[in-house]
Amino acid sequence: MEQNELRQWESRCIEEQAPWCAAACPLHVDARSLCARTAAGDWAGAWQVLLRTMPLPGVLGRICDAPCRERCKRGEAGEAIAIHLLERACVGHARPRRKPAPVPSKPQRIMVVGSGLSGLSAAGELARKGYQVTVHEPGESLAQGLREQYAAQVPDEALDLELDLLLKLKIKVETRAPVDEPGFLDRMLESCDGVFLSLDALDPEGWPLERGEDGRPVAAWPVQATAREGVFAGGLSGPDGFSPVWAAAQGRWGAASLDRWLQGVSPGAAREKDGPFETRLYISLKGVEPLPKVQPAEPEGYDDQEAIQEAGRCLQCHCLECVKVCPYLESFGAYPKKYAREIYNNQSIVMGARQANKLINSCSLCGLCETVCPEDFAMQDLCLTVRRDMVQKGKMPPSAHEFALLDMEFSLGQEFRLAKHQPGHEASAALFYPGCQLAASAPSQVRAVYGHLCASLQGGVGLMLACCGAPAFWAGQEAKLASALEAWRAGWEALGSPPLIMACSSCAEVFRRHLPEVEQRFLWEVLAETGMEIKAPANGPLAMHDPCTTRHHADIQQTVRGVVGRAGVELEELRLGRELTECCGYGGLMSTANPELAQEVITRRGGQSQRDYLAYCAVCRDRLAQVGKRALHALDLFFPVPGEEDPAARPSPGWSQRRENRARLKAELLRDLWGEEAPAMQAHRQVELLIAPEVAELMERRRILIEDIQKVIFEAEAQGNKLCHPQTGHFLASFRPYKAVFWVEYTPEGEGFRVHNAYAHRMKVKVGAKP
Amino acid sequence: MSMNTENIRPGDLEWTCCNCGRKLEPAPVVVEYLGNEFTAELPRCPSCGLVMITEELALGKMAEVEHILEDK
Ligand code: SF4
Ligand code: SF4
Ligand code: SF4
Ligand SMILES: [Zn+2]
Numbered sequence: 001m002e003q004n005e006l007r008q009w010e011s012r013c014i015e016e017q018a019p020w021c022a023a024a025c026p027l028h029v030d031a032r033s034l035c036a037r038t039a040a041g042d043w044a045g046a047w048q049v050l051l052r053t054m055p056l057p058g059v060l061g062r063i064c065d066a067p068c069r070e071r072c073k074r075g076e077a078g079e080a081i082a083i084h085l086l087e088r089a090c091v092g093h094a095r096p097r098r099k100p101a102p103v104p105s106k107p108q109r110i111m112v113v114g115s116g117l118s119g120l121s122a123a124g125e126l127a128r129k130g131y132q133v134t135v136h137e138p139g140e141s142l143a144q145g146l147r148e149q150y151a152a153q154v155p156d157e158a159l160d161l162e163l164d165l166l167l168k169l170k171i172k173v174e175t176r177a178p179v180d181e182p183g184f185l186d187r188m189l190e191s192c193d194g195v196f197l198s199l200d201a202l203d204p205e206g207w208p209l210e211r212g213e214d215g216r217p218v219a220a221w222p223v224q225a226t227a228r229e230g231v232f233a234g235g236l237s238g239p240d241g242f243s244p245v246w247a248a249a250q251g252r253w254g255a256a257s258l259d260r261w262l263q264g265v266s267p268g269a270a271r272e273k274d275g276p277f278e279t280r281l282y283i284s285l286k287g288v289e290p291l292p293k294v295q296p297a298e299p300e301g302y303d304d305q306e307a308i309q310e311a312g313r314c315l316q317c318h319c320l321e322c323v324k325v326c327p328y329l330e331s332f333g334a335y336p337k338k339y340a341r342e343i344y345n346n347q348s349i350v351m352g353a354r355q356a357n358k359l360i361n362s363c364s365l366c367g368l369c370e371t372v373c374p375e376d377f378a379m380q381d382l383c384l385t386v387r388r389d390m391v392q393k394g395k396m397p398p399s400a401h402e403f404a405l406l407d408m409e410f411s412l413g414q415e416f417r418l419a420k421h422q423p424g425h426e427a428s429a430a431l432f433y434p435g436c437q438l439a440a441s442a443p444s445q446v447r448a449v450y451g452h453l454c455a456s457l458q459g460g461v462g463l464m465l466a467c468c469g470a471p472a473f474w475a476g477q478e479a480k481l482a483s484a485l486e487a488w489r490a491g492w493e494a495l496g497s498p499p500l501i502m503a504c505s506s507c508a509e510v511f512r513r514h515l516p517e518v519e520q521r522f523l524w525e526v527l528a529e530t531g532m533e534i535k536a537p538a539n540g541p542l543a544m545h546d547p548c549t550t551r552h553h554a555d556i557q558q559t560v561r562g563v564v565g566r567a568g569v570e571l572e573e574l575r576l577g578r579e580l581t582e583c584c585g586y587g588g589l590m591s592t593a594n595p596e597l598a599q600e601v602i603t604r605r606g607g608q609s610q611r612d613y614l615a616y617c618a619v620c621r622d623r624l625a626q627v628g629k630r631a632l633h634a635l636d637l638f639f640p641v642p643g644e645e646d647p648a649a650r651p652s653p654g655w656s657q658r659r660e661n662r663a664r665l666k667a668e669l670l671r672d673l674w675g676e677e678a679p680a681m682q683a684h685r686q687v688e689l690l691i692a693p694e695v696a697e698l699m700e701r702r703r704i705l706i707e708d709i710q711k712v713i714f715e716a717e718a719q720g721n722k723l724c725h726p727q728t729g730h731f732l733a734s735f736r737p738y739k740a741v742f743w744v745e746y747t748p749e750g751e752g753f754r755v756h757n758a759y760a761h762r763m764k765v766k767v768g769a770k771p
Numbered sequence: 772m773s774m775n776t777e778n779i780r781p782g783d784l785e786w787t788c789c790n791c792g793r794k795l796e797p798a799p800v801v802v803e804y805l806g807n808e809f810t811a812e813l814p815r816c817p818s819c820g821l822v823m824i825t826e827e828l829a830l831g832k833m834a835e836v837e838h839i840l841e842d843k
Contacts, residue, residue: 352843353839353843354842357841357842397841397842398805399837399841720789720790721789721790721821723786723789723821724786724789725785725786725787731789732786732823734824741824743824743826743829757826759826759830760829761824761828761829761834762804762837763802763833763836764802764803765800765801765822766801766802766803
């Protein structure tokens with residue numbers, strides 16, 4: 001990933017944009033945090049929030065006119081948060097002591113004329129930057145006008161404390177400054193390096209300044225420059241007349257401009273974020289109950305309890321729409337903007353650990369995030385792009401997807417692959433393509449469906465068993481995907497390129513993307529047309545689970561509901577269904593790369609309703625069954641397995657069984673329908689095994705197949721390379737059929753072998769490790 | 772990265788090689804993953820060199836090291 005691509009990804013996610021309150025505040029006071037701290041009764045924390053951005057908080061916190069309220073999102077669900085009253089409640093508590101930050105020292109001298117809010121705010125800012133600041137006050141004492149004007153709201157002690165803190169910054173004060181004397185401003189300018197005028201406190205008519213239509217000096221925000229070089233001013237009206245917070249903000253902006261000007265930097269450049277700005281932060285108000293403002297019992301403001309209650313009304317505006325619906329995004333503790341950065345860092349690392357590999361490989365590529373995101377952030381595209389890049393650079397951890405890729409190879413190999421016209425036909429008007437996982441899960445239903453199609457459609461229905469290449473697609477293995485698709489296409493073309501009847505929406509999605517010339521329709525549509533009746537009426541209502549690969553195919557979702565509904569089965573919609581459906585944890589190979597997360601995902605999915613689920617993807621159905629959720633496949637309604645009493649409780653076949661089912665399906669179809677013999681079983685497949693249920697369960701968890709064990713024992717027995725334990729009589733042997741080494745502890749029993757234990761690793765003992 | 776004698780528990784050396792009939796003994800063995808080689812002390816047949824990797828090692832330290840190497 002290039003830097004500019006990262007920027008594009010990052011800028012798409014607006015989670016880090018300012019909340020509306022902070023964006024609207026001229027000073028960007030973080031009202032969201034203020035509310036959070038206040039709601040928690042953490043007054044010191046609330047103070048810290050104000051101290052970060054508010055000049056003279058002991059004063060401004062009591063008199064702010066809170067223009068932020070107009071944009072507060074709470075206003076769209078009840079009334080805006082009374083942020084000014086919360087500030088007032090906060091500064092009524094003791095101000096936490098702060099160690100004064102060490103101040104650099106600069107030689108330049110700055111004169112601040114007038115000690116209104118803007119002048120004091122500018123003086124503080126400049127003194128903290130190290131300038132030698134003198135405040136010239138025409139009255140008898142510093143901030144005399146401010147004290148008189150706000151006597152009712154601001155107690156003397158609060159103002160005195162703020163002034164004290166300013167004086168601690170070594171600000172000098174000249175009282176009784178002769179500001180009205182002719183030539184005062186010129187003399188000021190001559191005696192120093194820059195001037196700031198606090199026009200909220202004074203505005204002598206004699207000053208030689210350019211004035212606007214209102215008769216006031218011109219100093220546009222946020223640069224605050226007057227027409228005279230080196231003279232900046234604040235304390236002028238805001239957009240809606242005079243406003244204390246605007247005055248204080250103008251002091252801060254003017255100080256920043258002076259600082260830039262003194263350093264020879266353009267004061268006007270990049271000031272967009274000074275003052276209110278537009279924010280793109282999205283906040284969903286869905287389900288937010290409107291609440292009115294808490295009314296203070298006393299006119300002067302909230303007591304603690306009232307403040308806590310009012311702060312509790314704050315929506316804590318965040319987007320996180322995607323994180324709310326995706327356990328994967330939630331489990332890594334952040335949100336897509338951060339993830340994009342982590343992934344970028346992962347990709348640009350030269351030496352050292354790649355921390356984000358798991359993040360990249362755990363996404364199920366289901367696309368729900370993009371659907372719910374107000375900015376269409378597609379985490380699946382980011383993850384897939386990066387997976388491809390990792391594969392290309394040889395940086396993909398081999399263990400991440402290997403198991404699934406081997407399963408794909410199996411489906412593409414001799415034991416499963418099949419492409420034939422209907423017996424007795426030379427051509428196919430249609431081709432049934434059940435997909436590898438339906439065959440792995442319910443081979444007898446594949447056979448039943450095929451029988452039905454052959455009997456009810458004209459012109460010959462061919463059958464094709466293979467793999468569409470989805471695992472390679474999900475793994476970012478483009479070369480493997482290309483060769484799988486090529487093999488697939490060759491088989492399809494050899495049958496005359498017939499239109500497909502699909503049973504798996506993942507296959508359909510892969511073909512749609514990569515083989516758009518293939519015409520396909522869904523089995524459900526065909527079942528509807530052929531007037532297929534429900535054979536096993538279910539005890540509805542059933543909760544409908546759409547596979548994530550149908551997200552953007554409302555037609556498929558509707559067809560399934562139609563066929564099932566027509567037969568009178570009542571359906572219940574899940575909260576996250578149809579376009580918002582969730583992945584079962586198999587998509588994107590999540591279950592291979594991050595089995596724990598995949599387990600959590602399907603468990604949560606299963607918990608969305610108490611009802612039995614109705615799925616129409618074999619993998620979804622089986623994964624629900626794996627976590628103990630009762631679930632039917634739609635085919636269970638139309639093609640019940642003879643003798644099966646309670647199909648919703650049918651356990652999911654394990655990994656080995658899924659292979660066995662495929663191999664047997666092919667062999668039996670070949671024999672029964674086409675009168676052909678299946679290719680002979682390889683010698684090691686004939687090793688007979690005895691496996692206790694707990695060992696089978698352990699193999700399943702460790703993803704060790706029966707065939708892996710057969711290979712180990714076959715080799716060990718043929719070559720004699722095995723260990724034995726004198727007490728137990730157990731043998732221990734290993735074999736490395738691919739990049740993993742399998743170990744099996746076993747004993748001969750009857751014609752076969754009893755398996756006691758099995759485990760695997762990937763590290764290889766170097767050949768030639770002879771003594 | 773170390774994979775030394777701590778990997779061997781006394782019980783491990785009770786296993787014998789079926790080819791040679793000899794008890795396993797600790798010996799330095801070179802193991803490799805993704806182009807990285809390490810020498811580890813592992814139980815081995817002193818005559819034919821057959822090496823044993825125990826379940827504990829395979830699923831413990833070895834898995835850990837494999838993981839680190841895969842993320843490098
Ligand atoms: S609801 Fe809270 S976070 Fe949202 S805009 Fe209002 S004060 Fe800010
Ligand atoms: S799992 Fe699905 S919703 Fe979650 S990030 Fe990946 S594609 Fe998006
Ligand atoms: S939905 Fe997610 S990705 Fe989209 S803006 Fe919100 S936090 Fe960012
Ligand atoms: Zn030996």
